[in-house]
Amino acid sequence: MNQQEFISQLQEALSRLPESERQDIVADYQEYFRDGLAAGRSEADIAAGLGDPRQLARELTARHHIARWESRKSVGNLLAVVGAIAGLGVLNFLLAIPFLFYLWLLTMAALAATGILIGGVVLFGTLACNELFGWPAMHETRDMRAVWSAFEQGGPVGNIHIRGSRGEKVDVVRDASSGKTSINIQSSDGTVSLERNASDVTGQLRIEDKEGQVNIDALDWGFSRKGAWIASVLMLLLGGGGLFLCYLLARWTWRGLLAYGRYQLGILDKARGLDG
Amino acid sequence: MKTQLKKGTLDMCVLAALAAGDSYAYELVSILSRSMEVSEGTMYPLMRRLQAEAWVSTYLVESASGPSRKYYTLTAEGRRQLVLMQQEWQEFVSDVNSVLQLAAGQTKGEAS
Known part of the structure:
Protein backbone atom coordinates (compact mmCIF):
# COMPACT_ATOMS: atom_id res chain seq x y z
CA MET A 1 0.00 0.00 0.00
CA ALA A 112 -45.11 8.38 30.13
CA ALA A 113 -43.63 9.35 33.49
CA THR A 114 -43.16 12.93 32.26
CA GLY A 115 -46.81 13.02 31.15
CA ILE A 116 -48.05 11.81 34.53
CA LEU A 117 -45.76 14.26 36.31
CA ILE A 118 -46.98 17.19 34.21
CA GLY A 119 -50.60 16.11 34.84
CA GLY A 120 -49.90 15.97 38.57
CA VAL A 121 -48.21 19.38 38.55
CA VAL A 122 -51.13 20.94 36.63
CA LEU A 123 -53.75 19.38 38.91
CA PHE A 124 -51.81 20.27 42.05
CA GLY A 125 -51.20 23.80 40.82
CA THR A 126 -54.85 24.28 39.89
CA LEU A 127 -56.03 23.05 43.26
CA ALA A 128 -53.51 25.18 45.13
CA CYS A 129 -54.43 28.22 43.05
CA ASN A 130 -58.12 27.63 43.70
CA GLU A 131 -57.41 27.21 47.40
CA LEU A 132 -55.40 30.45 47.61
CA PHE A 133 -57.13 32.76 45.14
CA GLY A 134 -60.45 31.07 44.46
CA TRP A 135 -59.51 30.83 40.82
CA PRO A 136 -60.18 28.86 38.67
CA ALA A 137 -63.66 28.19 40.05
CA MET A 138 -64.55 24.58 40.56
CA HIS A 139 -68.01 23.40 39.74
CA GLU A 140 -69.20 20.25 41.31
CA THR A 141 -71.69 19.51 38.64
CA ARG A 142 -72.57 15.88 38.87
CA ASP A 143 -76.26 15.23 39.30
CA MET A 144 -76.04 13.19 42.45
CA ARG A 145 -73.89 15.80 44.08
CA ALA A 146 -76.27 18.58 43.14
CA VAL A 147 -79.16 16.67 44.69
CA TRP A 148 -77.29 16.31 47.92
CA SER A 149 -76.16 19.88 48.22
CA ALA A 150 -79.63 21.16 47.37
CA PHE A 151 -81.01 18.89 49.99
CA GLU A 152 -78.42 19.92 52.55
CA GLN A 153 -78.58 23.63 52.02
CA GLY A 154 -82.16 24.28 51.06
CA GLY A 155 -83.99 21.30 52.41
CA PRO A 156 -86.00 21.25 55.57
CA VAL A 157 -84.25 20.60 58.80
CA GLY A 158 -85.27 17.32 60.28
CA ASN A 159 -86.56 14.21 58.63
CA ILE A 160 -89.16 13.66 55.97
CA HIS A 161 -91.55 10.78 56.02
CA ILE A 162 -94.06 10.28 53.24
CA ARG A 163 -96.50 7.44 53.23
CA GLY A 164 -98.49 6.35 50.18
CA SER A 165 -101.90 4.70 50.14
CA ARG A 166 -100.57 1.41 48.74
CA GLY A 167 -97.77 1.09 51.24
CA GLU A 168 -95.26 3.29 49.41
CA LYS A 169 -92.81 4.94 51.76
CA VAL A 170 -90.30 7.69 51.26
CA ASP A 171 -88.03 8.48 54.18
CA VAL A 172 -85.33 11.09 54.23
CA VAL A 173 -83.35 10.84 57.40
CA ARG A 174 -80.52 13.04 58.47
CA ASP A 175 -78.50 12.27 61.55
CA ALA A 176 -77.05 15.58 62.71
CA SER A 177 -74.54 14.07 65.13
CA SER A 178 -72.82 11.67 62.71
CA GLY A 179 -73.53 13.66 59.56
CA LYS A 180 -74.95 10.55 57.94
CA THR A 181 -77.83 11.06 55.54
CA SER A 182 -80.00 8.47 53.90
CA ILE A 183 -82.94 8.30 51.51
CA ASN A 184 -85.17 5.26 51.51
CA ILE A 185 -87.83 4.66 48.90
CA GLN A 186 -90.03 1.65 49.32
CA SER A 187 -92.87 0.45 47.14
CA SER A 188 -94.52 -2.84 46.28
CA ASP A 189 -91.97 -3.24 43.45
CA GLY A 190 -88.90 -2.92 45.64
CA THR A 191 -86.70 -0.53 47.54
CA VAL A 192 -84.07 2.01 46.71
CA SER A 193 -81.85 3.28 49.44
CA LEU A 194 -79.12 5.84 49.17
CA GLU A 195 -76.79 6.51 52.04
CA ARG A 196 -74.06 9.01 52.39
CA ASN A 197 -71.38 9.33 55.02
CA ALA A 198 -70.05 12.51 56.50
CA SER A 199 -66.69 11.85 54.90
CA ASP A 200 -67.99 13.57 51.78
CA VAL A 201 -66.35 11.12 49.48
CA THR A 202 -68.10 7.82 49.51
CA GLY A 203 -71.62 6.59 49.91
CA GLN A 204 -73.79 3.55 49.45
CA LEU A 205 -76.52 2.72 46.96
CA ARG A 206 -78.84 -0.23 47.40
CA ILE A 207 -81.55 -1.17 44.89
CA GLU A 208 -83.77 -4.14 45.59
CA ASP A 209 -86.71 -5.59 43.72
CA LYS A 210 -88.34 -8.97 43.22
CA GLU A 211 -85.68 -10.10 40.80
CA GLY A 212 -82.60 -9.24 42.77
CA GLN A 213 -80.47 -6.75 44.53
CA VAL A 214 -77.78 -4.30 43.58
CA ASN A 215 -75.35 -3.05 46.18
CA ILE A 216 -72.78 -0.38 45.53
CA ASP A 217 -70.50 0.46 48.40
CA ALA A 218 -67.98 3.25 48.34
CA LEU A 219 -70.08 5.13 45.86
CA ASP A 220 -68.17 7.95 44.30
CA TRP A 221 -70.00 11.19 44.83
CA GLY A 222 -68.37 12.73 41.86
CA PHE A 223 -65.79 15.41 41.97
CA SER A 224 -64.36 15.72 45.41
CA ARG A 225 -61.71 18.17 46.40
CA LYS A 226 -60.06 15.74 48.76
CA GLY A 227 -59.97 13.06 46.07
CA ALA A 228 -58.42 15.51 43.63
CA TRP A 229 -55.71 16.43 46.13
CA ILE A 230 -54.94 12.77 46.70
CA ALA A 231 -54.91 12.10 42.96
CA SER A 232 -52.59 15.03 42.29
CA VAL A 233 -50.14 13.96 45.00
CA LEU A 234 -50.24 10.37 43.72
CA MET A 235 -49.58 11.58 40.18
CA LEU A 236 -46.68 13.72 41.38
CA LEU A 237 -45.16 10.77 43.24
CA LEU A 238 -45.77 8.31 40.42
CA GLY A 239 -44.52 10.62 37.67
CA GLY A 240 -41.55 11.89 39.68
CA GLY A 241 -40.59 8.42 40.85
CA GLY A 242 -40.95 6.97 37.37
CA LEU A 243 -38.90 9.73 35.84
CA MET B 1 2.98 -10.15 30.42
CA LYS B 2 5.41 -7.95 28.55
CA THR B 3 2.71 -6.58 26.23
CA GLN B 4 0.37 -5.59 29.05
CA LEU B 5 3.18 -3.96 30.98
CA LYS B 6 4.20 -2.08 27.87
CA LYS B 7 0.69 -0.81 27.20
CA GLY B 8 0.38 0.53 30.74
CA THR B 9 3.77 2.20 30.70
CA LEU B 10 3.72 3.54 27.16
CA ASP B 11 1.77 6.61 28.31
CA MET B 12 4.45 7.25 30.94
CA CYS B 13 7.28 6.82 28.42
CA VAL B 14 5.70 9.29 25.99
CA LEU B 15 5.16 11.81 28.79
CA ALA B 16 8.77 11.32 29.92
CA ALA B 17 10.06 11.85 26.37
CA LEU B 18 8.01 15.04 26.13
CA ALA B 19 9.31 16.21 29.53
CA ALA B 20 12.78 16.28 27.94
CA GLY B 21 11.49 18.61 25.21
CA ASP B 22 8.60 19.23 22.81
CA SER B 23 8.47 16.78 19.96
CA TYR B 24 6.46 15.53 16.97
CA ALA B 25 4.98 12.12 16.29
CA TYR B 26 7.69 10.64 14.10
CA GLU B 27 10.45 11.82 16.43
CA LEU B 28 8.61 10.39 19.45
CA VAL B 29 8.37 7.00 17.77
CA SER B 30 12.12 7.16 16.94
CA ILE B 31 13.05 8.13 20.52
CA LEU B 32 10.97 5.34 22.04
CA SER B 33 12.00 2.70 19.50
CA ARG B 34 15.66 3.31 20.35
CA SER B 35 15.11 1.39 23.59
CA MET B 36 11.80 -0.43 23.16
CA GLU B 37 9.60 -1.95 20.51
CA VAL B 38 6.81 0.47 19.57
CA SER B 39 4.08 -0.05 17.01
CA GLU B 40 3.90 3.06 14.85
CA GLY B 41 0.13 2.65 14.51
CA THR B 42 -0.25 3.08 18.27
CA MET B 43 1.21 6.56 18.35
CA TYR B 44 -1.63 8.72 16.95
CA PRO B 45 -4.49 7.11 18.87
CA LEU B 46 -2.29 7.35 21.96
CA MET B 47 -1.47 11.02 21.38
CA ARG B 48 -5.18 11.75 20.88
CA ARG B 49 -5.95 10.02 24.16
CA LEU B 50 -3.27 12.04 25.99
CA GLN B 51 -4.70 15.18 24.40
CA ALA B 52 -8.22 14.22 25.52
CA GLU B 53 -6.87 13.79 29.06
CA ALA B 54 -5.36 17.29 28.71
CA TRP B 55 -1.92 15.93 29.60
CA VAL B 56 -0.45 17.22 26.34
CA SER B 57 -1.34 20.08 24.02
CA THR B 58 -0.29 20.75 20.45
CA TYR B 59 0.98 23.64 18.40
CA LEU B 60 1.94 23.97 14.76
CA VAL B 61 5.40 25.04 13.61
CA GLU B 62 5.81 26.33 10.09
CA SER B 63 8.65 24.61 8.31
CA ALA B 64 10.80 26.07 5.55
CA SER B 65 10.10 23.08 3.35
CA GLY B 66 6.46 22.05 2.95
CA PRO B 67 3.53 22.13 5.36
CA SER B 68 3.71 22.86 9.07
CA ARG B 69 4.48 20.23 11.65
CA LYS B 70 2.46 19.38 14.75
CA TYR B 71 4.43 19.55 18.00
CA TYR B 72 3.30 18.06 21.28
CA THR B 73 4.08 19.69 24.61
CA LEU B 74 3.38 18.66 28.22
CA THR B 75 0.74 20.59 30.13
CA ALA B 76 1.10 21.32 33.85
CA GLU B 77 -1.39 18.52 34.49
CA GLY B 78 0.71 16.24 32.29
CA ARG B 79 3.80 16.97 34.38
CA ARG B 80 1.94 16.18 37.59
CA GLN B 81 0.68 12.96 36.03
CA LEU B 82 4.20 11.99 34.96
CA VAL B 83 5.54 12.45 38.51
CA LEU B 84 2.71 10.27 39.87
CA MET B 85 3.29 7.58 37.25
CA GLN B 86 7.05 7.55 37.93
CA GLN B 87 6.49 7.15 41.66
CA GLU B 88 4.10 4.25 41.07
CA TRP B 89 6.51 2.69 38.62
CA GLN B 90 9.47 2.92 41.04
CA GLU B 91 7.42 1.37 43.83
CA PHE B 92 6.28 -1.41 41.52
CA VAL B 93 9.81 -2.14 40.30
CA SER B 94 11.29 -2.20 43.81
CA ASP B 95 8.46 -4.48 45.00
CA VAL B 96 9.08 -6.90 42.17
CA ASN B 97 12.87 -6.74 42.68
CA SER B 98 12.65 -7.53 46.36
CA VAL B 99 10.42 -10.52 45.64
CA LEU B 100 12.86 -11.73 42.97
CA GLN B 101 15.84 -11.29 45.31
CA LEU B 102 14.06 -13.13 48.09
CA ALA B 103 13.21 -15.99 45.75
CA ALA B 104 16.79 -16.07 44.41
CA GLY B 105 18.17 -16.16 47.96
CA GLN B 106 15.92 -19.09 48.84
CA THR B 107 16.95 -20.99 45.72
CA LYS B 108 20.62 -20.46 46.58
CA GLY B 109 20.01 -21.56 50.14
CA GLU B 110 18.41 -24.78 48.93
CA ALA B 111 21.22 -25.42 46.48
CA SER B 112 24.01 -25.19 49.07
Missing part, protein backbone atom coordinates in the same frame (compact mmCIF):
# COMPACT_ATOMS: atom_id res chain seq x y z
CA ASN A 2 1.40 3.39 -0.91
CA GLN A 3 0.75 6.71 0.81
CA GLN A 4 -2.08 7.72 -1.50
CA GLU A 5 -3.93 4.45 -0.99
CA PHE A 6 -3.47 4.65 2.76
CA ILE A 7 -4.68 8.25 2.98
CA SER A 8 -7.69 7.73 0.68
CA GLN A 9 -8.77 4.62 2.59
CA LEU A 10 -8.41 6.50 5.85
CA GLN A 11 -10.36 9.47 4.51
CA GLU A 12 -13.15 7.26 3.26
CA ALA A 13 -13.40 5.35 6.53
CA LEU A 14 -13.49 8.60 8.50
CA SER A 15 -16.48 9.91 6.54
CA ARG A 16 -18.66 9.99 9.66
CA LEU A 17 -16.43 12.48 11.45
CA PRO A 18 -16.83 16.24 11.05
CA GLU A 19 -14.74 17.74 8.26
CA SER A 20 -12.34 19.63 10.57
CA GLU A 21 -11.52 16.56 12.64
CA ARG A 22 -11.08 14.40 9.55
CA GLN A 23 -8.66 16.92 8.04
CA ASP A 24 -6.73 17.08 11.31
CA ILE A 25 -6.28 13.30 11.41
CA VAL A 26 -5.38 13.05 7.74
CA ALA A 27 -2.84 15.86 8.16
CA ASP A 28 -1.28 13.94 11.08
CA TYR A 29 -0.74 10.85 8.93
CA GLN A 30 0.50 12.87 5.94
CA GLU A 31 3.05 14.47 8.23
CA TYR A 32 4.09 11.03 9.43
CA PHE A 33 4.59 9.85 5.84
CA ARG A 34 6.68 12.97 5.05
CA ASP A 35 8.91 12.37 8.09
CA GLY A 36 9.25 8.68 7.28
CA LEU A 37 10.18 9.40 3.66
CA ALA A 38 12.70 12.02 4.81
CA ALA A 39 14.26 9.30 6.99
CA GLY A 40 14.73 7.24 3.85
CA ARG A 41 11.93 4.69 4.28
CA SER A 42 9.58 3.49 1.54
CA GLU A 43 5.88 4.41 1.50
CA ALA A 44 4.92 0.73 1.72
CA ASP A 45 7.12 0.27 4.79
CA ILE A 46 5.58 3.26 6.58
CA ALA A 47 2.03 2.18 5.67
CA ALA A 48 2.70 -1.32 6.97
CA GLY A 49 4.02 0.17 10.23
CA LEU A 50 0.90 2.26 10.70
CA GLY A 51 -1.45 -0.68 10.24
CA ASP A 52 -4.85 -1.04 8.57
CA PRO A 53 -6.24 2.49 7.92
CA ARG A 54 -9.85 1.26 8.13
CA GLN A 55 -9.29 -0.26 11.57
CA LEU A 56 -7.52 2.94 12.68
CA ALA A 57 -10.48 4.96 11.40
CA ARG A 58 -13.00 2.79 13.23
CA GLU A 59 -11.13 3.29 16.47
CA LEU A 60 -10.73 7.05 16.00
CA THR A 61 -14.43 7.30 15.13
CA ALA A 62 -15.44 5.36 18.25
CA ARG A 63 -13.23 7.59 20.42
CA HIS A 64 -14.71 10.68 18.81
CA HIS A 65 -18.31 9.59 19.41
CA ILE A 66 -17.62 8.60 23.01
CA ALA A 67 -16.01 11.99 23.66
CA ARG A 68 -18.97 13.75 22.03
CA TRP A 69 -21.44 11.74 24.12
CA GLU A 70 -19.52 12.61 27.26
CA SER A 71 -19.66 16.33 26.51
CA ARG A 72 -23.28 16.37 25.33
CA LYS A 73 -25.79 13.66 26.08
CA SER A 74 -28.32 13.53 23.30
CA VAL A 75 -30.13 10.59 21.79
CA GLY A 76 -28.31 11.15 18.49
CA ASN A 77 -24.91 11.07 20.17
CA LEU A 78 -25.84 7.91 22.05
CA LEU A 79 -26.93 6.20 18.84
CA ALA A 80 -23.62 7.28 17.27
CA VAL A 81 -21.76 5.61 20.15
CA VAL A 82 -23.77 2.41 19.68
CA GLY A 83 -23.06 2.51 15.96
CA ALA A 84 -19.36 3.21 16.45
CA ILE A 85 -18.95 0.39 18.97
CA ALA A 86 -20.83 -1.92 16.62
CA GLY A 87 -18.39 -0.74 13.93
CA LEU A 88 -15.48 -2.00 16.01
CA GLY A 89 -16.88 -5.39 15.15
CA VAL A 90 -17.50 -6.61 18.66
CA LEU A 91 -21.02 -5.53 19.58
CA ASN A 92 -22.56 -7.07 16.53
CA PHE A 93 -25.79 -6.19 14.84
CA LEU A 94 -27.82 -8.93 16.50
CA LEU A 95 -26.87 -7.56 19.89
CA ALA A 96 -27.55 -3.98 18.85
CA ILE A 97 -31.21 -4.61 17.98
CA PRO A 98 -32.43 -5.65 21.46
CA PHE A 99 -30.29 -2.86 22.87
CA LEU A 100 -32.00 -0.29 20.66
CA PHE A 101 -35.37 -1.79 21.60
CA TYR A 102 -34.43 -1.38 25.26
CA LEU A 103 -33.47 2.26 24.61
CA TRP A 104 -36.83 2.76 22.90
CA LEU A 105 -38.69 1.25 25.88
CA LEU A 106 -36.73 3.44 28.26
CA THR A 107 -37.61 6.51 26.20
CA MET A 108 -41.32 5.58 26.16
CA ALA A 109 -41.32 4.99 29.93
CA ALA A 110 -39.63 8.34 30.48
CA LEU A 111 -42.22 10.06 28.27
CA PHE A 244 -36.19 9.35 38.47
CA LEU A 245 -36.08 5.60 37.84
CA CYS A 246 -35.74 6.19 34.10
CA TYR A 247 -32.95 8.68 34.80
CA LEU A 248 -31.11 6.13 36.95
CA LEU A 249 -31.56 3.42 34.33
CA ALA A 250 -30.33 5.76 31.60
CA ARG A 251 -27.28 6.66 33.68
CA TRP A 252 -26.43 3.02 34.31
CA THR A 253 -26.98 2.24 30.65
CA TRP A 254 -24.68 4.91 29.31
CA ARG A 255 -22.04 4.24 31.93
CA GLY A 256 -22.16 0.57 31.07
CA LEU A 257 -22.01 1.34 27.39
CA LEU A 258 -19.03 3.67 27.82
CA ALA A 259 -17.23 1.10 29.96
CA TYR A 260 -17.98 -1.49 27.30
CA GLY A 261 -16.69 0.80 24.56
CA ARG A 262 -13.50 1.58 26.48
CA TYR A 263 -13.04 -2.14 27.15
CA GLN A 264 -13.32 -2.83 23.42
CA LEU A 265 -10.83 -0.05 22.63
CA GLY A 266 -8.54 -1.55 25.27
CA ILE A 267 -8.69 -4.89 23.45
CA LEU A 268 -7.72 -3.07 20.26
CA ASP A 269 -4.78 -1.38 22.02
CA LYS A 270 -3.62 -4.73 23.29
CA ALA A 271 -4.02 -6.41 19.93
CA ARG A 272 -1.98 -3.66 18.29
CA GLY A 273 0.69 -3.93 20.97
CA LEU A 274 1.03 -7.64 20.21
CA ASP A 275 1.72 -7.22 16.52
CA GLY A 276 3.97 -4.20 17.14
